[in-house]
Amino acid sequence: xxxxxxxxxxxxxxxxxxxxxxxxxxxxxxxxxxxxxxxxxxxxxxxxxxxxxxxxxxxxxxxxxxxxxxxxxxxxxxxxxxxxxxxxxxxxxxxxxxxxxxxxxxxxxxxxxxxxxxxxxxxxxxxxxxxxxxxxxxxxxxxxxxxxxxxxxxxxxxxxxxxxxxxxxxxxxxxxxxxxxxxxxxxxxxxxxxxxxxxxxxxxxxxxxxxxxxxxxxxxxxxxxxxxxxxxxxxxxxxxxxxxxxxxxxxxxxxxxxxxxxxxxxxxxxxxxxxxxxxxxxxxxxxxxxxxxxxxxxxxxxxxxxxxxxxxxxxxxxxxxxxxxxxxxxxxxxxxxxxxxxxxxxxxxxxxxxxxxxxxxxxxxxxxxxxxxxxxxxxxxxxxxxxxxxxxxxxxxxxxxxxxxxxxxxxxxxxxxxxxxxxxxxxxxxxxxxxxxxxxxxxxxxxxxxxxxxxxxxxxxxxxxxxxxxxxxxxxxxxxxxxxxxxxxxxxxxxxxx
Numbered sequence: 001x002x003x004x005x006x007x008x009x010x011x012x013x014x015x016x017x018x019x020x021x022x023x024x025x026x027x028x029x030x031x032x033x034x035x036x037x038x039x040x041x042x043x044x045x046x047x048x049x050x051x052x053x054x055x056x057x058x059x060x061x062x063x064x065x066x067x068x069x070x071x072x073x074x075x076x077x078x079x080x081x082x083x084x085x086x087x088x089x090x091x092x093x094x095x096x097x098x099x100x101x102x103x104x105x106x107x108x109x110x111x112x113x114x115x116x117x118x119x120x121x122x123x124x125x126x127x128x129x130x131x132x133x134x135x136x137x138x139x140x141x142x143x144x145x146x147x148x149x150x151x152x153x154x155x156x157x158x159x160x161x162x163x164x165x166x167x168x169x170x171x172x173x174x175x176x177x178x179x180x181x182x183x184x185x186x187x188x189x190x191x192x193x194x195x196x197x198x199x200x201x202x203x204x205x206x207x208x209x210x211x212x213x214x215x216x217x218x219x220x221x222x223x224x225x226x227x228x229x230x231x232x233x234x235x236x237x238x239x240x241x242x243x244x245x246x247x248x249x250x251x252x253x254x255x256x257x258x259x260x261x262x263x264x265x266x267x268x269x270x271x272x273x274x275x276x277x278x279x280x281x282x283x284x285x286x287x288x289x290x291x292x293x294x295x296x297x298x299x300x301x302x303x304x305x306x307x308x309x310x311x312x313x314x315x316x317x318x319x320x321x322x323x324x325x326x327x328x329x330x331x332x333x334x335x336x337x338x339x340x341x342x343x344x345x346x347x348x349x350x351x352x353x354x355x356x357x358x359x360x361x362x363x364x365x366x367x368x369x370x371x372x373x374x375x376x377x378x379x380x381x382x383x384x385x386x387x388x389x390x391x392x393x394x395x396x397x398x399x400x401x402x403x404x405x406x407x408x409x410x411x412x413x414x415x416x417x418x419x420x421x422x423x424x425x426x427x428x429x430x431x432x433x434x435x436x437x438x439x440x441x442x443x444x445x446x447x448x449x450x451x452x453x454x455x456x457x458x459x460x461x462x463x464x465x466x467x468x469x470x471x472x473x474x475x476x477x478x479x480x481x482x483x484x485x486x487x488x489x490x491x492x493x494x495x496x497x498x
Contacts, residue, residue, distance in 0.1 A: 008032035010129035015044015017135030017384030052189035054080035071223030183336025188295035252443040269297035287447025379422040391468035427482035438465025
């Protein structure tokens with residue numbers, strides 16, 4: 001039997017996480033890696049989510065790599081296409097495109113404990129790897145509710161993640177199910193085209209005024225000529241977001257000014273008191289993902305829009321029936337219902353030391369990973385943006401910290417001639433307990449809502465319980481005392497023969 005191609009590092013995904021890992025590997029002189037990407041271009045979240053109005057809710061200055069500043073951002077909060085272009089340019093500038101296998105779907109990744117490597121099956125050929133990096137992206141697997149009768153609907157159905165750009169909504173009766181962050185962005189675009197828009201709202205969302213604006217040429221010129229000015233602006237944004245941490249983590253009452261701001265926007269833009277009451281959340285600001293828009297409420301109050309708060313009972317061939325018995329006739333149904341978080345299908349494909357998948361392990365206990373990066377029972381696996389790694393500045397900042405941690409793990413594996421390292425159950429459990437204690441008074445837990453931040457058991461598996469500086473310090477170096485390690489067989493044999 002011919003040996004399979006082997007690489008030192010295999011990376012799944014070519015979004016911010018995968019490209020960040022690939023670029024840093026390249027910069028440290030490590031060329032023995034491959035990026036496995038199912039799409040035909042880079043971008044990750046910003047390649048797959050192309051719905052109208054898709055926009056980052058974090059300023060561009062901190063939602064970008066620190067080592068690849070872009071002085072030419074056109075907006076303070078970049079739109080989807082510009083973010084995708086930025087990632088493509090990074091892949092070109094840092095010469096990692098040649099390492100990416102596009103159109104490659106990973107169908108299985110299993111740890112071989114005897115051979116001390118990952119056996120990876122893909123749609124374009126199999127391979128093995130010493131280290132596997134899962135840069136899968138938390139916003140890549142759409143969540144569609146199992147509504148009775150959905151398969152009988154005679155109109156068009158799609159999720160925001162798989163937007164049907166070939167379908168013209170002009171003049172149609174459009175139903176939008178869900179009012180999360182994505183829906184808040186695309187609803188105003190849909191309302192302008194639809195003959196009538198019906199928004200099915202289960203839980204209202206706090207909406208804050210959107211501070212987005214165009215970046216002027218003078219600012220772009222300054223950033224281009226004085227890179228230190230852009231670095232200083234980035235740092236200022238980081239600190240401003242970090243200032244919100246106490247309100248999220250320990251003292252939710254500090255969020256009150258945000259609630260005042262949100263209520264003010266609601267009063268200004270929604271004059272009908274009955275509709276305003278239905279659009280007013282009953283939970284604390286910050287309990288669910290903060291959402292920004294200056295156009296969402298005007299879209300809902302337009303003459304061709306209706307907000308329905310009664311629960312959905314079933315879908316019929318002609319539309320949607322709600323709990324009040326009304327059938328809302330529709331031509332198109334669009335789901336704005338978010339993404340699979342605790343049951344991401346890619347984690348059904350990754351098998352650990354005993355054959356258990358990541359999802360099986362998480363369903364059997366808690367959604368947990370040490371420092372949000374490594375998992376007990378999964379040697380040489382590193383997960384980008386894993387459980388309890390989310391800081392309050394930008395996901396890209398978490399990613400850069402995790403990539404530095406991966407590079408240090410590789411360095412120590414080489415230095416100590418290790419074939420594998422696996423976080424101990426005790427270290428993982430200690431981190432889990434520490435995170436739970438740190439988040440016990442947070443607005444996510446005490447704010448009176450149930451969001452995608454929480455696991456089925458009610459624990460916050462999303463956020464890190466502290467400042468990004470704390471996370472950076474904890475991921476600055478791999479402490480091998482927290483890992484079970486195996487030395488390479490060649491090293492062991494050499495020592496025995498000495």
